[in-house]
Amino acid sequence: MTRCEAGVGASTMTETFLLLQLDSEGSPYSKVAEILEDMGFRPETEGYDFVYEWGRTASVRETLELADRIQEALRGSRVSFRIESTED
Numbered sequence: 001m002t003r004c005e006a007g008v009g010a011s012t013m014t015e016t017f018l019l020l021q022l023d024s025e026g027s028p029y030s031k032v033a034e035i036l037e038d039m040g041f042r043p044e045t046e047g048y049d050f051v052y053e054w055g056r057t058a059s060v061r062e063t064l065e066l067a068d069r070i071q072e073a074l075r076g077s078r079v080s081f082r083i084e085s086t087e088d
Helices: 029-038 060-074
Strands: 014-022 050-053 079-087
Touching (some): 014 060, 029 060, 060 079
Antiparallel strands (some): 014 050, 014 079
């Protein structure tokens, strides 16, 4: 029986993972990392570049709004990104 099935720690929390694709003619990775860390992301080492931990369950609308903020923050830096959110 898992912890959730037993009712232990049953609250779920959303994590949003970010995978970047940088252009060699774009912003340096360190600059991109600084922007994302200022937004609350932290570096991730397991298959993604960054993760945003919501500390609670986030709605689809909230994750879309986060994607909009990422897009705006990285505008002009020649960085493409993919996000994926999961509940743990």
